[in-house]
Amino acid sequence: MKSYLPPLRALQAFEAFGRLGSVGGAAQELGVTSGAISQQLKVLEEYLSMKVINKDGRRAALSDEALAYHRLVTEGFDRLRMAQTLVQRAKMGADLKVSGLPTLLLKWLNPLLHDIQSHLGDVPLRLEATHLEPDPDMTAEMFRLTYGNIAQRFPHARKLFTDVCFPACSPALLKEHPEARSVEGLLHMPLIDIDWGPAYRTVPRWADWFSAHGLEEAAFKPVAVHSLSSSALEAAAGGQGVVLAQQSFARFDLELGRLVRLAEDSLPMPEPYYVCWGETTLHQPKAREFLNWLMAMGRDVSTDMQDI
Known part of the structure:
Protein backbone atom coordinates (compact mmCIF):
# COMPACT_ATOMS: atom_id res chain seq x y z
CA MET A 1 0.00 0.00 0.00
CA LYS A 2 1.23 3.46 -0.86
CA SER A 3 2.14 5.45 2.25
CA TYR A 4 1.91 8.93 0.71
CA LEU A 5 -1.13 11.00 -0.24
CA PRO A 6 -2.90 10.83 -3.60
CA PRO A 7 -2.35 13.74 -6.01
CA LEU A 8 -3.94 16.90 -4.61
CA ARG A 9 -5.74 17.66 -7.90
CA ALA A 10 -7.40 14.25 -7.80
CA LEU A 11 -8.48 14.74 -4.18
CA GLN A 12 -9.79 18.21 -4.99
CA ALA A 13 -11.87 16.90 -7.91
CA PHE A 14 -13.17 14.04 -5.74
CA GLU A 15 -14.14 16.36 -2.88
CA ALA A 16 -15.94 18.80 -5.18
CA PHE A 17 -17.76 16.02 -7.06
CA GLY A 18 -18.99 14.37 -3.85
CA ARG A 19 -20.10 17.66 -2.33
CA LEU A 20 -21.82 19.05 -5.43
CA GLY A 21 -23.15 15.78 -6.79
CA SER A 22 -22.12 16.16 -10.42
CA VAL A 23 -19.09 16.29 -12.69
CA GLY A 24 -20.38 19.50 -14.28
CA GLY A 25 -20.81 21.22 -10.92
CA ALA A 26 -17.31 20.25 -9.82
CA ALA A 27 -15.86 21.44 -13.13
CA GLN A 28 -17.60 24.81 -12.85
CA GLU A 29 -16.42 25.37 -9.28
CA LEU A 30 -12.80 24.43 -10.03
CA GLY A 31 -12.69 26.25 -13.36
CA VAL A 32 -11.82 23.22 -15.50
CA THR A 33 -13.58 21.02 -18.04
CA SER A 34 -15.84 18.11 -17.19
CA GLY A 35 -13.35 15.85 -18.92
CA ALA A 36 -10.61 17.04 -16.57
CA ILE A 37 -12.74 16.16 -13.53
CA SER A 38 -13.49 12.68 -14.92
CA GLN A 39 -9.78 12.13 -15.61
CA GLN A 40 -8.82 13.10 -12.05
CA LEU A 41 -11.45 10.76 -10.62
CA LYS A 42 -9.92 7.91 -12.64
CA VAL A 43 -6.47 8.86 -11.31
CA LEU A 44 -7.80 8.61 -7.76
CA GLU A 45 -9.44 5.23 -8.42
CA GLU A 46 -6.19 3.87 -9.79
CA TYR A 47 -4.24 5.26 -6.86
CA LEU A 48 -6.62 3.84 -4.24
CA SER A 49 -7.29 0.60 -6.14
CA MET A 50 -10.92 1.22 -5.24
CA LYS A 51 -14.00 2.21 -7.19
CA VAL A 52 -15.05 5.69 -6.03
CA ILE A 53 -17.77 6.43 -8.60
CA ASN A 54 -20.86 4.43 -9.53
CA LYS A 55 -22.52 5.20 -12.86
CA ASP A 56 -26.18 4.58 -13.68
CA GLY A 57 -26.71 5.63 -17.26
CA ARG A 58 -25.75 9.30 -17.41
CA ARG A 59 -25.87 9.71 -13.63
CA ALA A 60 -22.84 9.28 -11.40
CA ALA A 61 -22.55 9.15 -7.62
CA LEU A 62 -20.05 8.19 -4.94
CA SER A 63 -19.77 4.49 -4.32
CA ASP A 64 -20.65 3.12 -0.89
CA GLU A 65 -16.96 2.42 -0.25
CA ALA A 66 -16.03 6.02 -1.02
CA LEU A 67 -18.58 7.76 1.24
CA ALA A 68 -16.59 7.52 4.48
CA TYR A 69 -13.41 8.45 2.63
CA HIS A 70 -15.13 11.49 1.16
CA ARG A 71 -16.31 12.69 4.59
CA LEU A 72 -12.73 12.71 5.88
CA VAL A 73 -11.36 14.34 2.73
CA THR A 74 -14.06 17.02 3.00
CA GLU A 75 -13.05 17.75 6.59
CA GLY A 76 -9.50 18.28 5.39
CA PHE A 77 -10.54 20.68 2.63
CA ASP A 78 -12.82 22.52 5.07
CA ARG A 79 -9.77 23.10 7.25
CA LEU A 80 -7.79 24.36 4.28
CA ARG A 81 -10.60 26.74 3.36
CA MET A 82 -10.75 27.93 6.97
CA ALA A 83 -7.02 28.60 6.91
CA GLN A 84 -7.36 30.60 3.69
CA THR A 85 -10.21 32.62 5.16
CA LEU A 86 -8.05 33.36 8.19
CA VAL A 87 -5.25 34.72 5.99
CA GLN A 88 -7.66 36.82 3.92
CA ARG A 89 -9.26 38.31 7.02
CA ALA A 90 -5.87 39.21 8.45
CA LYS A 91 -4.88 40.96 5.20
CA MET A 92 -8.15 42.86 4.91
CA ASP A 163 -28.72 36.49 35.73
CA VAL A 164 -31.60 37.07 38.17
CA CYS A 165 -35.12 38.36 37.54
CA PHE A 166 -37.68 40.41 39.48
CA PRO A 167 -40.90 42.38 38.83
CA ALA A 168 -40.57 45.85 37.27
CA CYS A 169 -42.88 48.44 35.77
CA SER A 170 -42.94 52.07 34.71
CA PRO A 171 -42.88 54.81 37.41
CA ALA A 172 -46.26 56.06 36.19
CA LEU A 173 -47.88 52.63 36.60
CA LEU A 174 -46.43 52.24 40.09
CA LYS A 175 -47.71 55.68 41.10
CA GLU A 176 -51.18 54.67 39.98
CA HIS A 177 -50.95 51.21 41.59
CA PRO A 178 -48.66 51.28 44.66
CA GLU A 179 -50.05 47.87 45.64
CA ALA A 180 -47.87 46.42 42.89
CA ARG A 181 -45.01 46.23 45.40
CA SER A 182 -46.73 43.31 47.17
CA VAL A 183 -47.02 39.77 45.84
CA GLU A 184 -50.79 39.77 46.35
CA GLY A 185 -51.08 43.14 44.63
CA LEU A 186 -49.22 41.84 41.59
CA LEU A 187 -51.96 39.28 41.01
CA HIS A 188 -54.33 42.10 40.13
CA MET A 189 -51.90 43.96 37.88
CA PRO A 190 -51.64 43.65 34.09
CA LEU A 191 -48.81 41.12 33.80
CA ILE A 192 -46.51 40.97 30.77
CA ASP A 193 -45.17 37.44 30.30
CA ILE A 194 -42.10 36.26 28.36
CA ASP A 195 -41.99 32.90 26.59
CA TRP A 196 -38.68 31.97 24.93
CA GLY A 197 -40.16 28.82 23.42
CA PRO A 198 -40.11 25.09 24.20
CA ALA A 199 -36.30 24.88 24.32
CA TYR A 200 -36.24 27.16 27.40
CA ARG A 201 -38.98 25.78 29.62
CA THR A 202 -36.94 26.23 32.82
CA VAL A 203 -36.59 30.02 32.40
CA PRO A 204 -38.63 31.65 35.21
CA ARG A 205 -42.05 33.05 34.35
CA TRP A 206 -44.83 34.60 36.41
CA ALA A 207 -46.11 31.24 37.67
CA ASP A 208 -42.63 30.55 39.09
CA TRP A 209 -42.50 33.95 40.79
CA PHE A 210 -45.84 33.44 42.54
CA SER A 211 -44.98 29.84 43.44
CA ALA A 212 -41.69 30.96 45.01
CA HIS A 213 -43.72 33.36 47.20
CA GLY A 214 -46.18 30.76 48.46
CA LEU A 215 -48.91 31.21 45.82
CA GLU A 216 -48.55 27.93 43.93
CA GLU A 217 -52.18 27.94 42.76
CA ALA A 218 -52.33 31.65 41.93
CA ALA A 219 -54.84 32.43 39.18
CA PHE A 220 -53.80 35.09 36.69
CA LYS A 221 -53.89 35.78 32.98
CA PRO A 222 -51.15 37.81 31.29
CA VAL A 223 -52.23 40.79 29.20
CA ALA A 224 -49.50 39.94 26.67
CA VAL A 225 -46.88 37.26 26.02
CA HIS A 226 -43.64 38.28 24.27
CA SER A 227 -41.06 35.99 22.69
CA LEU A 228 -38.35 38.66 23.09
CA SER A 229 -37.38 39.98 26.52
CA SER A 230 -36.47 43.32 24.93
CA SER A 231 -39.98 43.89 23.55
CA ALA A 232 -41.50 42.90 26.91
CA LEU A 233 -39.25 45.44 28.67
CA GLU A 234 -40.28 48.14 26.21
CA ALA A 235 -43.94 47.33 26.81
CA ALA A 236 -43.42 47.65 30.55
CA ALA A 237 -41.50 50.93 30.17
CA GLY A 238 -44.43 52.18 28.10
CA GLY A 239 -46.82 51.57 30.99
CA GLN A 240 -48.54 48.50 29.58
CA GLY A 241 -47.98 46.32 32.65
CA VAL A 242 -45.51 44.61 34.96
CA VAL A 243 -42.72 42.45 33.56
CA LEU A 244 -40.51 39.81 35.17
CA ALA A 245 -37.29 41.57 34.19
CA GLN A 246 -33.76 40.22 34.08
CA GLN A 247 -31.25 42.38 35.92
CA SER A 248 -28.69 42.49 33.10
CA PHE A 249 -31.33 43.45 30.53
CA ALA A 250 -33.16 46.02 32.67
CA ARG A 251 -30.08 47.65 34.21
CA PHE A 252 -29.94 50.77 32.08
CA ASP A 253 -33.73 51.22 31.99
CA LEU A 254 -33.64 51.15 35.80
CA GLU A 255 -30.78 53.65 35.93
CA LEU A 256 -32.58 55.97 33.49
CA GLY A 257 -35.81 55.77 35.47
CA ARG A 258 -37.79 54.13 32.67
CA LEU A 259 -38.44 51.13 34.93
CA VAL A 260 -38.82 50.69 38.70
CA ARG A 261 -37.94 47.51 40.54
CA LEU A 262 -40.88 46.30 42.64
CA ALA A 263 -39.23 43.71 44.93
CA GLU A 264 -35.92 43.36 46.73
CA ASP A 265 -35.73 39.60 46.28
CA SER A 266 -35.22 37.86 42.95
CA LEU A 267 -35.30 34.52 41.15
CA PRO A 268 -32.06 33.17 39.65
CA MET A 269 -31.95 32.11 36.04
CA PRO A 270 -31.36 28.33 35.92
Whole structure:
Protein backbone atom coordinates (compact mmCIF):
# COMPACT_ATOMS: atom_id res chain seq x y z
CA MET A 1 0.00 0.00 0.00
CA LYS A 2 1.23 3.46 -0.86
CA SER A 3 2.14 5.45 2.25
CA TYR A 4 1.91 8.93 0.71
CA LEU A 5 -1.13 11.00 -0.24
CA PRO A 6 -2.90 10.83 -3.60
CA PRO A 7 -2.35 13.74 -6.01
CA LEU A 8 -3.94 16.90 -4.61
CA ARG A 9 -5.74 17.66 -7.90
CA ALA A 10 -7.40 14.25 -7.80
CA LEU A 11 -8.48 14.74 -4.18
CA GLN A 12 -9.79 18.21 -4.99
CA ALA A 13 -11.87 16.90 -7.91
CA PHE A 14 -13.17 14.04 -5.74
CA GLU A 15 -14.14 16.36 -2.88
CA ALA A 16 -15.94 18.80 -5.18
CA PHE A 17 -17.76 16.02 -7.06
CA GLY A 18 -18.99 14.37 -3.85
CA ARG A 19 -20.10 17.66 -2.33
CA LEU A 20 -21.82 19.05 -5.43
CA GLY A 21 -23.15 15.78 -6.79
CA SER A 22 -22.12 16.16 -10.42
CA VAL A 23 -19.09 16.29 -12.69
CA GLY A 24 -20.38 19.50 -14.28
CA GLY A 25 -20.81 21.22 -10.92
CA ALA A 26 -17.31 20.25 -9.82
CA ALA A 27 -15.86 21.44 -13.13
CA GLN A 28 -17.60 24.81 -12.85
CA GLU A 29 -16.42 25.37 -9.28
CA LEU A 30 -12.80 24.43 -10.03
CA GLY A 31 -12.69 26.25 -13.36
CA VAL A 32 -11.82 23.22 -15.50
CA THR A 33 -13.58 21.02 -18.04
CA SER A 34 -15.84 18.11 -17.19
CA GLY A 35 -13.35 15.85 -18.92
CA ALA A 36 -10.61 17.04 -16.57
CA ILE A 37 -12.74 16.16 -13.53
CA SER A 38 -13.49 12.68 -14.92
CA GLN A 39 -9.78 12.13 -15.61
CA GLN A 40 -8.82 13.10 -12.05
CA LEU A 41 -11.45 10.76 -10.62
CA LYS A 42 -9.92 7.91 -12.64
CA VAL A 43 -6.47 8.86 -11.31
CA LEU A 44 -7.80 8.61 -7.76
CA GLU A 45 -9.44 5.23 -8.42
CA GLU A 46 -6.19 3.87 -9.79
CA TYR A 47 -4.24 5.26 -6.86
CA LEU A 48 -6.62 3.84 -4.24
CA SER A 49 -7.29 0.60 -6.14
CA MET A 50 -10.92 1.22 -5.24
CA LYS A 51 -14.00 2.21 -7.19
CA VAL A 52 -15.05 5.69 -6.03
CA ILE A 53 -17.77 6.43 -8.60
CA ASN A 54 -20.86 4.43 -9.53
CA LYS A 55 -22.52 5.20 -12.86
CA ASP A 56 -26.18 4.58 -13.68
CA GLY A 57 -26.71 5.63 -17.26
CA ARG A 58 -25.75 9.30 -17.41
CA ARG A 59 -25.87 9.71 -13.63
CA ALA A 60 -22.84 9.28 -11.40
CA ALA A 61 -22.55 9.15 -7.62
CA LEU A 62 -20.05 8.19 -4.94
CA SER A 63 -19.77 4.49 -4.32
CA ASP A 64 -20.65 3.12 -0.89
CA GLU A 65 -16.96 2.42 -0.25
CA ALA A 66 -16.03 6.02 -1.02
CA LEU A 67 -18.58 7.76 1.24
CA ALA A 68 -16.59 7.52 4.48
CA TYR A 69 -13.41 8.45 2.63
CA HIS A 70 -15.13 11.49 1.16
CA ARG A 71 -16.31 12.69 4.59
CA LEU A 72 -12.73 12.71 5.88
CA VAL A 73 -11.36 14.34 2.73
CA THR A 74 -14.06 17.02 3.00
CA GLU A 75 -13.05 17.75 6.59
CA GLY A 76 -9.50 18.28 5.39
CA PHE A 77 -10.54 20.68 2.63
CA ASP A 78 -12.82 22.52 5.07
CA ARG A 79 -9.77 23.10 7.25
CA LEU A 80 -7.79 24.36 4.28
CA ARG A 81 -10.60 26.74 3.36
CA MET A 82 -10.75 27.93 6.97
CA ALA A 83 -7.02 28.60 6.91
CA GLN A 84 -7.36 30.60 3.69
CA THR A 85 -10.21 32.62 5.16
CA LEU A 86 -8.05 33.36 8.19
CA VAL A 87 -5.25 34.72 5.99
CA GLN A 88 -7.66 36.82 3.92
CA ARG A 89 -9.26 38.31 7.02
CA ALA A 90 -5.87 39.21 8.45
CA LYS A 91 -4.88 40.96 5.20
CA MET A 92 -8.15 42.86 4.91
CA GLY A 93 -8.46 43.88 8.54
CA ALA A 94 -11.70 41.92 8.84
CA ASP A 95 -14.57 43.05 11.01
CA LEU A 96 -14.82 41.71 14.54
CA LYS A 97 -18.03 39.73 14.23
CA VAL A 98 -20.26 39.07 17.24
CA SER A 99 -23.38 36.93 16.91
CA GLY A 100 -25.79 36.77 19.83
CA LEU A 101 -29.28 36.32 21.16
CA PRO A 102 -31.18 39.52 20.24
CA THR A 103 -31.96 40.84 23.72
CA LEU A 104 -28.51 39.92 25.04
CA LEU A 105 -26.95 42.08 22.31
CA LEU A 106 -29.48 44.90 22.48
CA LYS A 107 -29.98 45.28 26.22
CA TRP A 108 -26.72 44.04 27.73
CA LEU A 109 -23.86 44.33 25.23
CA ASN A 110 -24.83 47.36 23.17
CA PRO A 111 -24.96 49.90 26.04
CA LEU A 112 -21.42 48.83 27.09
CA LEU A 113 -19.70 49.02 23.69
CA HIS A 114 -18.51 52.60 24.05
CA ASP A 115 -16.04 51.28 26.63
CA ILE A 116 -14.22 49.02 24.14
CA GLN A 117 -14.65 50.66 20.74
CA SER A 118 -11.79 53.12 21.19
CA HIS A 119 -9.44 50.21 21.94
CA LEU A 120 -10.38 48.35 18.75
CA GLY A 121 -8.80 51.01 16.53
CA ASP A 122 -9.76 50.57 12.88
CA VAL A 123 -11.31 47.12 13.43
CA PRO A 124 -15.09 47.67 13.33
CA LEU A 125 -17.58 45.56 15.27
CA ARG A 126 -20.21 43.70 13.26
CA LEU A 127 -23.16 42.67 15.44
CA GLU A 128 -25.63 40.01 14.30
CA ALA A 129 -28.71 39.44 16.46
CA THR A 130 -30.22 36.00 15.88
CA HIS A 131 -31.78 33.12 17.80
CA LEU A 132 -30.31 30.68 15.29
CA GLU A 133 -27.15 29.10 16.69
CA PRO A 134 -24.25 29.06 14.22
CA ASP A 135 -22.32 26.03 13.02
CA PRO A 136 -20.35 24.43 15.89
CA ASP A 137 -17.06 24.97 14.05
CA MET A 138 -17.80 28.70 14.13
CA THR A 139 -16.35 28.99 10.62
CA ALA A 140 -18.58 31.94 9.78
CA GLU A 141 -18.74 33.54 13.22
CA MET A 142 -16.17 35.09 15.51
CA PHE A 143 -17.92 35.17 18.86
CA ARG A 144 -21.33 33.83 19.86
CA LEU A 145 -23.18 35.10 22.94
CA THR A 146 -25.77 32.57 24.02
CA TYR A 147 -27.62 31.02 26.96
CA GLY A 148 -27.47 27.66 28.68
CA ASN A 149 -25.93 24.32 27.81
CA ILE A 150 -26.16 24.97 24.06
CA ALA A 151 -22.77 26.64 24.60
CA GLN A 152 -21.13 23.24 25.08
CA ARG A 153 -21.52 22.40 21.38
CA PHE A 154 -18.92 25.03 20.41
CA PRO A 155 -15.13 24.49 20.47
CA HIS A 156 -14.64 27.01 23.28
CA ALA A 157 -17.07 28.49 25.80
CA ARG A 158 -16.70 30.59 28.93
CA LYS A 159 -19.34 31.60 31.43
CA LEU A 160 -20.17 35.31 31.42
CA PHE A 161 -22.70 35.56 34.28
CA THR A 162 -25.83 34.04 35.76
CA ASP A 163 -28.72 36.49 35.73
CA VAL A 164 -31.60 37.07 38.17
CA CYS A 165 -35.12 38.36 37.54
CA PHE A 166 -37.68 40.41 39.48
CA PRO A 167 -40.90 42.38 38.83
CA ALA A 168 -40.57 45.85 37.27
CA CYS A 169 -42.88 48.44 35.77
CA SER A 170 -42.94 52.07 34.71
CA PRO A 171 -42.88 54.81 37.41
CA ALA A 172 -46.26 56.06 36.19
CA LEU A 173 -47.88 52.63 36.60
CA LEU A 174 -46.43 52.24 40.09
CA LYS A 175 -47.71 55.68 41.10
CA GLU A 176 -51.18 54.67 39.98
CA HIS A 177 -50.95 51.21 41.59
CA PRO A 178 -48.66 51.28 44.66
CA GLU A 179 -50.05 47.87 45.64
CA ALA A 180 -47.87 46.42 42.89
CA ARG A 181 -45.01 46.23 45.40
CA SER A 182 -46.73 43.31 47.17
CA VAL A 183 -47.02 39.77 45.84
CA GLU A 184 -50.79 39.77 46.35
CA GLY A 185 -51.08 43.14 44.63
CA LEU A 186 -49.22 41.84 41.59
CA LEU A 187 -51.96 39.28 41.01
CA HIS A 188 -54.33 42.10 40.13
CA MET A 189 -51.90 43.96 37.88
CA PRO A 190 -51.64 43.65 34.09
CA LEU A 191 -48.81 41.12 33.80
CA ILE A 192 -46.51 40.97 30.77
CA ASP A 193 -45.17 37.44 30.30
CA ILE A 194 -42.10 36.26 28.36
CA ASP A 195 -41.99 32.90 26.59
CA TRP A 196 -38.68 31.97 24.93
CA GLY A 197 -40.16 28.82 23.42
CA PRO A 198 -40.11 25.09 24.20
CA ALA A 199 -36.30 24.88 24.32
CA TYR A 200 -36.24 27.16 27.40
CA ARG A 201 -38.98 25.78 29.62
CA THR A 202 -36.94 26.23 32.82
CA VAL A 203 -36.59 30.02 32.40
CA PRO A 204 -38.63 31.65 35.21
CA ARG A 205 -42.05 33.05 34.35
CA TRP A 206 -44.83 34.60 36.41
CA ALA A 207 -46.11 31.24 37.67
CA ASP A 208 -42.63 30.55 39.09
CA TRP A 209 -42.50 33.95 40.79
CA PHE A 210 -45.84 33.44 42.54
CA SER A 211 -44.98 29.84 43.44
CA ALA A 212 -41.69 30.96 45.01
CA HIS A 213 -43.72 33.36 47.20
CA GLY A 214 -46.18 30.76 48.46
CA LEU A 215 -48.91 31.21 45.82
CA GLU A 216 -48.55 27.93 43.93
CA GLU A 217 -52.18 27.94 42.76
CA ALA A 218 -52.33 31.65 41.93
CA ALA A 219 -54.84 32.43 39.18
CA PHE A 220 -53.80 35.09 36.69
CA LYS A 221 -53.89 35.78 32.98
CA PRO A 222 -51.15 37.81 31.29
CA VAL A 223 -52.23 40.79 29.20
CA ALA A 224 -49.50 39.94 26.67
CA VAL A 225 -46.88 37.26 26.02
CA HIS A 226 -43.64 38.28 24.27
CA SER A 227 -41.06 35.99 22.69
CA LEU A 228 -38.35 38.66 23.09
CA SER A 229 -37.38 39.98 26.52
CA SER A 230 -36.47 43.32 24.93
CA SER A 231 -39.98 43.89 23.55
CA ALA A 232 -41.50 42.90 26.91
CA LEU A 233 -39.25 45.44 28.67
CA GLU A 234 -40.28 48.14 26.21
CA ALA A 235 -43.94 47.33 26.81
CA ALA A 236 -43.42 47.65 30.55
CA ALA A 237 -41.50 50.93 30.17
CA GLY A 238 -44.43 52.18 28.10
CA GLY A 239 -46.82 51.57 30.99
CA GLN A 240 -48.54 48.50 29.58
CA GLY A 241 -47.98 46.32 32.65
CA VAL A 242 -45.51 44.61 34.96
CA VAL A 243 -42.72 42.45 33.56
CA LEU A 244 -40.51 39.81 35.17
CA ALA A 245 -37.29 41.57 34.19
CA GLN A 246 -33.76 40.22 34.08
CA GLN A 247 -31.25 42.38 35.92
CA SER A 248 -28.69 42.49 33.10
CA PHE A 249 -31.33 43.45 30.53
CA ALA A 250 -33.16 46.02 32.67
CA ARG A 251 -30.08 47.65 34.21
CA PHE A 252 -29.94 50.77 32.08
CA ASP A 253 -33.73 51.22 31.99
CA LEU A 254 -33.64 51.15 35.80
CA GLU A 255 -30.78 53.65 35.93
CA LEU A 256 -32.58 55.97 33.49
CA GLY A 257 -35.81 55.77 35.47
CA ARG A 258 -37.79 54.13 32.67
CA LEU A 259 -38.44 51.13 34.93
CA VAL A 260 -38.82 50.69 38.70
CA ARG A 261 -37.94 47.51 40.54
CA LEU A 262 -40.88 46.30 42.64
CA ALA A 263 -39.23 43.71 44.93
CA GLU A 264 -35.92 43.36 46.73
CA ASP A 265 -35.73 39.60 46.28
CA SER A 266 -35.22 37.86 42.95
CA LEU A 267 -35.30 34.52 41.15
CA PRO A 268 -32.06 33.17 39.65
CA MET A 269 -31.95 32.11 36.04
CA PRO A 270 -31.36 28.33 35.92
CA GLU A 271 -28.35 28.57 33.57
CA PRO A 272 -25.61 31.12 32.80
CA TYR A 273 -24.98 33.21 29.70
CA TYR A 274 -21.86 32.27 27.75
CA VAL A 275 -19.43 33.63 25.21
CA CYS A 276 -18.36 30.99 22.65
CA TRP A 277 -15.73 31.02 19.92
CA GLY A 278 -14.06 28.81 17.34
CA GLU A 279 -10.59 27.38 16.84
CA THR A 280 -9.27 30.32 14.81
CA THR A 281 -11.24 33.17 16.35
CA LEU A 282 -8.49 34.46 18.62
CA HIS A 283 -6.12 34.73 15.64
CA GLN A 284 -8.21 37.64 14.38
CA PRO A 285 -7.06 41.23 14.99
CA LYS A 286 -8.21 42.52 18.40
CA ALA A 287 -10.20 39.33 19.11
CA ARG A 288 -8.33 38.40 22.31
CA GLU A 289 -8.58 41.98 23.58
CA PHE A 290 -12.32 41.94 22.93
CA LEU A 291 -12.71 38.59 24.72
CA ASN A 292 -10.81 39.81 27.78
CA TRP A 293 -13.00 42.91 27.92
CA LEU A 294 -16.16 40.82 27.52
CA MET A 295 -15.15 38.55 30.41
CA ALA A 296 -14.47 41.62 32.57
CA MET A 297 -17.97 42.93 31.79
CA GLY A 298 -19.38 39.55 32.78
CA ARG A 299 -17.53 39.70 36.10
CA ASP A 300 -19.00 43.17 36.70
CA VAL A 301 -22.49 41.73 36.26
CA SER A 302 -21.70 38.94 38.72
CA THR A 303 -20.47 41.52 41.24
CA ASP A 304 -23.65 43.54 40.79
CA MET A 305 -25.72 40.40 41.45
CA GLN A 306 -23.89 39.83 44.75
CA ASP A 307 -24.63 43.40 45.82
CA ILE A 308 -28.36 43.03 45.20
